[in-house]
Amino acid sequence: MPVSTLPTAMTLWENLLDELERDLERAEALVTGTPTAADAAEAQPSAWTPPAPAVPIPASLVPRAELLLQRQQQVAALVTDRLGSHRSQLRVTDRFAQATSRVSVAAYVDTTA
Numbered sequence: 001m002p003v004s005t006l007p008t009a010m011t012l013w014e015n016l017l018d019e020l021e022r023d024l025e026r027a028e029a030l031v032t033g034t035p036t037a038a039d040a041a042e043a044q045p046s047a048w049t050p051p052a053p054a055v056p057i058p059a060s061l062v063p064r065a066e067l068l069l070q071r072q073q074q075v076a077a078l079v080t081d082r083l084g085s086h087r088s089q090l091r092v093t094d095r096f097a098q099a100t101s102r103v104s105v106a107a108y109v110d111t112t113a
Contacts (some may be wrong), residue, residue, distance in 0.1 A: 009055040016051050017064055024071055031078050 007015075057065060 009053075010058050010061070012053055012055065013057050013061050016053060017061065017068060020068055020072075024068065024075060027075050027079075028071075031075060031082060
């Protein structure tokens with residue numbers, strides 16, 4: 001590939017950060033309960049391989065990357081919180097189901113007596 005057609009470090013990193021931001025926006029929408037149809041369709045997790053760009057991130061993009069990292073950490077904390085809430089609700093539901101369900105016991109009637 002001729003050198004002139006190779007992406008610049010800036011372009012490479014901008015594209016990478018754009019992709020990470022799109023993924024984060026989908027995750028935020030799913031966690032907050034406001035997913036679009038496209039988000040719901042892509043809700044199935046897939047294998048993720050961390051990007052390994054051949055060039056270091058340009059200094060001008062570092063603030064954007066740091067902000068993205070902060071947002072990712074906030075979403076991760078929100079996911080952890082929501083999972084804890086769901087587990088609590090599940091425990092309550094299980095206890096309610098146990099308390100209100102009848103235990104089925106086989107009954108035999110001796111018709112010869």
